[in-house]
Amino acid sequence: xxxxxxxxxxxxxxxxxxxxxxxxxxxxxxxxxxxxxxxxxxxxxxxxxxxxxxxxxxxxxxxxxxxxxxxxxxxxxxxxxxxxxxxxxxxxxxxxxxxxxxxxxxxxxxxxxxxxxxxxxxxxxxxxxxxxxxxxxxxxxxxxxxxxxxxxxxxx
Amino acid sequence: xxxxxxxxxxxxxxxxxxxxxxxxxxxxxxxxxxxxxxxxxxxxxxxxxxxxxxxxxxxxxxxxxxxxxxxxxxxxxxxxxxxxxxxxxxxxxxxxxxxxxxxxxxxxxxxxxxxxxxxxxxxxxxxxxxxxxxxxxxxxxxxxxxxxxxxxxxxxxxxxxxxxxxxxxxxxxxxxxxxxxxxxxxxxxxxxxxxxxxxxxxxxxxxxxxxxxxxxxxxxxxxxxxxxxxxxxxxxxxxxxx
Numbered sequence: 001x002x003x004x005x006x007x008x009x010x011x012x013x014x015x016x017x018x019x020x021x022x023x024x025x026x027x028x029x030x031x032x033x034x035x036x037x038x039x040x041x042x043x044x045x046x047x048x049x050x051x052x053x054x055x056x057x058x059x060x061x062x063x064x065x066x067x068x069x070x071x072x073x074x075x076x077x078x079x080x081x082x083x084x085x086x087x088x089x090x091x092x093x094x095x096x097x098x099x100x101x102x103x104x105x106x107x108x109x110x111x112x113x114x115x116x117x118x119x120x121x122x123x124x125x126x127x128x129x130x131x132x133x134x135x136x137x138x139x140x141x142x143x144x145x146x147x148x149x150x151x152x153x154x155x156x
Numbered sequence: 157x158x159x160x161x162x163x164x165x166x167x168x169x170x171x172x173x174x175x176x177x178x179x180x181x182x183x184x185x186x187x188x189x190x191x192x193x194x195x196x197x198x199x200x201x202x203x204x205x206x207x208x209x210x211x212x213x214x215x216x217x218x219x220x221x222x223x224x225x226x227x228x229x230x231x232x233x234x235x236x237x238x239x240x241x242x243x244x245x246x247x248x249x250x251x252x253x254x255x256x257x258x259x260x261x262x263x264x265x266x267x268x269x270x271x272x273x274x275x276x277x278x279x280x281x282x283x284x285x286x287x288x289x290x291x292x293x294x295x296x297x298x299x300x301x302x303x304x305x306x307x308x309x310x311x312x313x314x315x316x317x318x319x320x321x322x323x324x325x326x327x328x329x330x331x332x333x334x335x336x337x338x339x340x341x342x343x344x345x346x347x348x349x350x351x352x353x354x355x356x357x358x359x360x361x362x363x364x365x366x367x368x369x370x371x372x373x374x375x376x377x378x379x380x381x382x383x384x385x386x387x388x389x390x391x392x393x394x395x396x397x398x
Contacts, residue, residue, distance in 0.1 A: 013237070016235045020234055024320060027321060027324055031325075031328065035331070035332075035335065036335060044336065044337050044339055045339075065337055102269075102271060103202075103269055103270065105272075106201070126272075128273055128276065128339055129271050130271070131202065131270055131271070133341045135199055135206060135344065135353055136199065137196075137197035137199065137200065138198050138200045
């Protein structure tokens with residue numbers, strides 16, 4: 001290859017680079033769009049406001065995820081059934097559950113309940129605790145009241 | 157960059173660079189794990205199980221870094237036809253798969269006491285399991301391509317193309333906890349910000365650096381092994397011809 005053809009033609013390696021980068025951008029773009037479009041279908045659970053806005057048909061198995069409202073956990077007389085309220089910033093859903101709760105199930109923290117709507121109450125077959133992204137030692141001096149409550153709830 | 161294209165030159169460098177990465181990596185990683193196991197206070201909610209953090213999170217980062225290495229090396233192989241790039245990509249596959257498997261196993265063990273379940277099919281967990289299957293596919297494909305090449309059918313680009321296409325999963329793993337409601341919590345460490353207390357953050361960073369050095373050392377070791385394989389193969393073929 002002499003110098004004149006070299007300057008007049010695009011080098012094959014540059015051509016390959018442009019083609020592959022274009023293909024990759026298109027591919028990743030398509031993948032991200034597809035994944036993003038799954039948004040609702042790929043969601044692991046409904047938020048209380050979504051459940052309130054579009055209630056699923058009675059008896060269909062769904063998952064409800066949100067915060068356990070502070071002071072809302074009430075243990076029934078039989079000792080294994082609990083009632084509590086799951087909420088987000090827009091809606092509140094009363095939940096009933098019979099069984100053993102996970103360690104991280106405390107008031108003011110996240111929960112995912114598997115079950116179905118019965119009237120206005122969500123009857124849960126299973127509870128999963130949802131951890132937040134914060135990692136804080138127990139002995140933190142500057143604990144907020146919510147965190148202090150959580151510590152008390154756990155060490156009780 | 158083409159200075160390292162000469163395998164003899166690369167091998168000379170890799171010979172001292174490999175222990176230089178493995179030894180400090182092992183010291184740092186095991187030091188950080190001991191720090192995390194014995195000296196870190198329990199978490200306010202998770203208690204003692206927080207100690208899994210120091211192996212789970214670096215493994216997750218390296219599982220994803222492993223595929224990023226494969227993708228970048230595959231790009232270099234396809235565009236510049238760099239002779240060592242394909243070997244680097246193949247060398248990263250097994251350590252990457254190992255860290256991905258460690259991440260999934262420790263995550264599952266951690267999920268049982270904290271969430272109340274071993275496994276759920278949420279966005280983050282599912283996309284990470286897909287990453288492990290992509291690694292298995294890549295390792296099988298690279299092995300088949302190598303056998304074809306050894307049989308004299310010429311080098312195939314299909315392994316590199318698979319490495320690039322599989323990279324689609326990496327941003328999906330990263331965004332999975334942001335796009336979809338998932339049981340896995342959103343990221344704790346985002347550009348310059350961390351919601352992990354310093355007591356946990358420092359051993360975590362030490363563990364991450366240590367495991368990354370181990371990963372680098374393992375990739376170099378596997379590259380040396382793959383190059384030695386190719387040399388032996390070529391020598392045997394010459395002997396057979398003679």
